[in-house]
Amino acid sequence: MDLRPLLTESEAKILFVVADGLGGIDSEGRGTELEAARTPNLDRLASQGATGLTYPVAPGITPGSGPGHMALFGYDPVEHNIGRGVLTALGIDFDLKPGDVAARGNFCTLDSDGEVSDRRAGRIDSREGTRLVQMLKEIRLDDVEVYVEPVKEHRFLLVLRSQKEVLGAQVNDTDPHRTGVPPCEPNAQEEKSQETARLVSAFLEQVREILAEEVPANMVLLRGFAQLPRLASLRESYGLNGCALAGYPMYRGIARLLGMKVVDCGPDLDSEIDALKAAWSHHDFLFLHFKDTDSRGEDGDFDGKVAAIEELDRAIPRLIELQPDVIVVTGDHSTPSALASHSWHPVPVLISANTCRVDSVEVFGETACAGGGLGHLPAKHLMTLALAHAGRLRKFGA
Amino acid sequence: MDLRPLLTESEAKILFVVADGLGGIDSEGRGTELEAARTPNLDRLASQGATGLTYPVAPGITPGSGPGHMALFGYDPVEHNIGRGVLTALGIDFDLKPGDVAARGNFCTLDSDGEVSDRRAGRIDSREGTRLVQMLKEIRLDDVEVYVEPVKEHRFLLVLRSQKEVLGAQVNDTDPHRTGVPPCEPNAQEEKSQETARLVSAFLEQVREILAEEVPANMVLLRGFAQLPRLASLRESYGLNGCALAGYPMYRGIARLLGMKVVDCGPDLDSEIDALKAAWSHHDFLFLHFKDTDSRGEDGDFDGKVAAIEELDRAIPRLIELQPDVIVVTGDHSTPSALASHSWHPVPVLISANTCRVDSVEVFGETACAGGGLGHLPAKHLMTLALAHAGRLRKFGA
Numbered sequence: 138m139d140l141r142p143l144l145t146e147s148e149a150k151i152l153f154v155v156a157d158g159l160g161g162i163d164s165e166g167r168g169t170e171l172e173a174a175r176t177p178n179l180d181r182l183a184s185q186g187a188t189g190l191t192y193p194v195a196p197g198i199t200p201g202s203g204p205g206h207m208a209l210f211g212y213d214p215v216e217h218n219i220g221r222g223v224l225t226a227l228g229i230d231f232d233l234k235p236g237d238v239a240a241r242g243n244f245c246t247l248d249s250d251g252e253v254s255d256r257r258a259g260r261i262d263s264r265e266g267t268r269l270v271q272m273l274k275e276i277r278l279d280d281v282e283v284y285v286e287p288v289k290e291h292r293f294l295l296v297l298r299s300q301k302e303v304l305g306a307q308v309n310d311t312d313p314h315r316t317g318v319p320p321c322e323p324n325a326q327e328e329k330s331q332e333t334a335r336l337v338s339a340f341l342e343q344v345r346e347i348l349a350e351e352v353p354a355n356m357v358l359l360r361g362f363a364q365l366p367r368l369a370s371l372r373e374s375y376g377l378n379g380c381a382l383a384g385y386p387m388y389r390g391i392a393r394l395l396g397m398k399v400v401d402c403g404p405d406l407d408s409e410i411d412a413l414k415a416a417w418s419h420h421d422f423l424f425l426h427f428k429d430t431d432s433r434g435e436d437g438d439f440d441g442k443v444a445a446i447e448e449l450d451r452a453i454p455r456l457i458e459l460q461p462d463v464i465v466v467t468g469d470h471s472t473p474s475a476l477a478s479h480s481w482h483p484v485p486v487l488i489s490a491n492t493c494r495v496d497s498v499e500v501f502g503e504t505a506c507a508g509g510g511l512g513h514l515p516a517k518h519l520m521t522l523a524l525a526h527a528g529r530l531r532k533f534g535a
Numbered sequence: 536m537d538l539r540p541l542l543t544e545s546e547a548k549i550l551f552v553v554a555d556g557l558g559g560i561d562s563e564g565r566g567t568e569l570e571a572a573r574t575p576n577l578d579r580l581a582s583q584g585a586t587g588l589t590y591p592v593a594p595g596i597t598p599g600s601g602p603g604h605m606a607l608f609g610y611d612p613v614e615h616n617i618g619r620g621v622l623t624a625l626g627i628d629f630d631l632k633p634g635d636v637a638a639r640g641n642f643c644t645l646d647s648d649g650e651v652s653d654r655r656a657g658r659i660d661s662r663e664g665t666r667l668v669q670m671l672k673e674i675r676l677d678d679v680e681v682y683v684e685p686v687k688e689h690r691f692l693l694v695l696r697s698q699k700e701v702l703g704a705q706v707n708d709t710d711p712h713r714t715g716v717p718p719c720e721p722n723a724q725e726e727k728s729q730e731t732a733r734l735v736s737a738f739l740e741q742v743r744e745i746l747a748e749e750v751p752a753n754m755v756l757l758r759g760f761a762q763l764p765r766l767a768s769l770r771e772s773y774g775l776n777g778c779a780l781a782g783y784p785m786y787r788g789i790a791r792l793l794g795m796k797v798v799d800c801g802p803d804l805d806s807e808i809d810a811l812k813a814a815w816s817h818h819d820f821l822f823l824h825f826k827d828t829d830s831r832g833e834d835g836d837f838d839g840k841v842a843a844i845e846e847l848d849r850a851i852p853r854l855i856e857l858q859p860d861v862i863v864v865t866g867d868h869s870t871p872s873a874l875a876s877h878s879w880h881p882v883p884v885l886i887s888a889n890t891c892r893v894d895s896v897e898v899f900g901e902t903a904c905a906g907g908g909l910g911h912l913p914a915k916h917l918m919t920l921a922l923a924h925a926g927r928l929r930k931f932g933a
Contacts, residue, residue, distance in 0.1 A: 160892075161892075162890065162892040163892070163893055169892070190908075190910065194931050194932075195916065195919065196909075196912055196916035196919055197916060197920040197921075197922060197923040197928065198536070198541070198919065198923070198931050199923065199929070199930045200930070200931055201930050201931060201932035202933065203932045203933050204932035214931075214932065215536055219933075220933065241933070361933050473892075479930055480890075480923075481920070503908070504894060504895050507894055507907065507908045508895075508906045512911075513909075513910030513912070
């Protein structure tokens with residue numbers, strides 16, 4: 138629901154601690170990663186607060202990072218599904234303009250039959266990626282500006298900018314999402330995108346020539362063609378002056394899209410917390426993003442994810458020292474190491490605030506949270522709960 | 536949400552075991568029927584899987600069999616409310632055409648004042664029902680074809696088919712749903728259905744003459760006037776090749792409406808499981824319907840319902856032998872024997888699959904499931920969860 142008519146002033150500060158891919162499943166008889174981890178600080182927060190499980194999108198739906206975070210910030214993730222191209226652009230500070238068409242690119246390997254043999258060209262390193270991007274920067278197309286920017290390793294950003302006409306972004310991925318087949322042709326899914334498809338096709342033709350002699354990255358795959366969405370900022374939606382502490386591009390990008398200040402910091406937790414401390418007095422909503430839980434889950438590394446969770450737990454006292462009025466600890470989705478990928482399993486959450494109705498849960502874990510006082514709820518409601526605990530929402534109706 | 540953009544291929548097989556009216560309430564201090572029953576096999580599945588409670592329609596809403604099953608198959612039961620007439624037609628393999636108006640009929644008994652004294656004419660047997668239907672087949676109406684077909688015992692199907700004009704189906708039940716009052720007059724609820732109401736009225740006039748001397752079935756009651764809805768099949772919605780093992784007409788009808796293959800089998804569990812085994816290799820979604828739990832609940836027979844649940848439990852090993860990748864055991868609604876009718880109480884569910892997050896629930900029962908890892912969720916999400924566990928859904932968003 139629209140919270141704007143209910144907003145009221147408050148000095149209270151809200152801290153969202155988002156452990157990416159936090160949720161897990163039990164694959165080794167030791168419980169989930171969160172349950173196997175030694176987490177005295179998180180357990181104390183859970184036992185003094187309210188806990189539950191969240192659905193980022195809906196039961197059974199595995200969220201991407203975009204929808205997972207949009208839900209955490211209180212935005213319906215289906216209604217506001219941000220394209221991958223846009224997230225990629227925002228994540229590298231690319232100054233995307235309304236109307237620009239952005240896509241995420243991968244360098245890939247084609248075999249002698251022209252079929253994709255490696256969708257990531259052996260995960261070439263960032264230096265090689267940057268060298269190849271430099272070559273693609275030569276590409277010129279009629280009537281549009283072309284931007285190609287390195288992201289990380291085999292990943293890059295493509296942006297087409299037209300001063301003359303309105304380009305559409307309804308073009309299919311050229312990434313076939315599997316190997317053993319050729320890349321897909323770019324086709325328009327609607328009239329307005331036909332010119333875009335033509336331009337992309339011309340771009341790819343030049344790429345093929347430029348990369349012909351390269352090994353292993355002799356071609357590119359494009360996906361997630363998208364344009365900047367119109368989104369209300371956290372200030373417009375909730376009256377919050379938000380700040381993001383996130384080391385990884387995509388999360389910085391989402392935060393910027395919602396009008397949060399994005400502070401420069403390294404991708405490690407210590408850098409993020411230092412930056413958090415420096416930003417603390419200037420903001421009333423602080424979003425701390427911790428990536429390692431997801432990375433280790435994606436690696437299929439149960440013990441690594443356990444260790445990441447324990448690292449986060451050890452950092453909790455430094456966060457509590459800052460005396461947030463409301464602290465929310467959760468994830469944007471589950472990444473069970475047993476699946477080595479994002480999953481649909483609901484995500485544990487704890488809220489700690491003076492106004493919590495303390496439930497019977499005494500440890501922070503999926504099984505315990507299933508019986509928590511918050512119940513099982515769509516993740517998009519967490520922001521409303523945080524605002525309520527911060528004293529920022531008036532009564533609805535008389 | 537629309538799952539079609541997320542669908543991906545998988546060999547995994549999904550088995551839905553639907554114990555009709557499974558949920559109950561405690562009326563004898565022994566727990567619910569499911570809790571009173573000895574169910575070692577279901578308990579094992581519950582303890583190795585994830586459990587919860589489902590709302591077929593919404594909290595407090597008592598579902599009919601149609602909405603209960605539509606929700607199980609992932610279709611919003613309010614948006615897709617199929618009329619009883621249509622379900623009746625489908626259940627007897629009647630070849631209903633788009634535009635046909637179908638109604639469910641009951642033979643009933645009117646007393647000398649013309650008031651309904653028995654809404655089911657003493658539940659006459661199927662042979663007597665068929666004899667009476669034969670008499671009604673003589674009825675002719677101007678401009679429409681009239682079909683009267685026996686269903687079972689006192690139940691029959693009426694279909695009106697016009698080649699000339701578009702008939703509406705917004706006509707009220709003539710069944711007053713209680714005794715001591717006369718049948719209701721058929722009236723149109725909208726302009727387009729006025730001709731239908733006139734035809735039904737003419738039909739009933741002839742019925743009254745034909746049955747005048749019959750005892751006890753001297754009249755009929757009609758309800759659930761409806762037309763064939765347009766529904767996406769399970770294949771269109773989920774890419775599933777579905778098969779239904781159901782002995783009773785209505786459930787076969789719903790399955791057929793969703794494009795499932797409906798296999799001939801008896802109404803007893805053994806026949807159904809034999810048919811399931813034969814169909815197993817040809818399908819990836821198998822729906823096994825068990826009616827007795829509902830029938831004994833409707834009878835108000837607590838011990839009978841307990842026995843039915845125990846019969847189902849004993850059959851579970853035969854189902855597990857088939858090695859389904861995902862097994863869902865639940866009901867389409869509750870039918871507490873204390874109420875001798877469908878009820879609004881949420882329905883216990885268990886999901887068993889390799890990718891389950893196992894919760895702390897160790898027995899399959901309403902009280903235990905209330906604290907299960909699936910939470911309390913709309914039944915329509917079960918299909919999404921099953922597809923997720925079957926590896927049939929890609930990530931949503933980037």
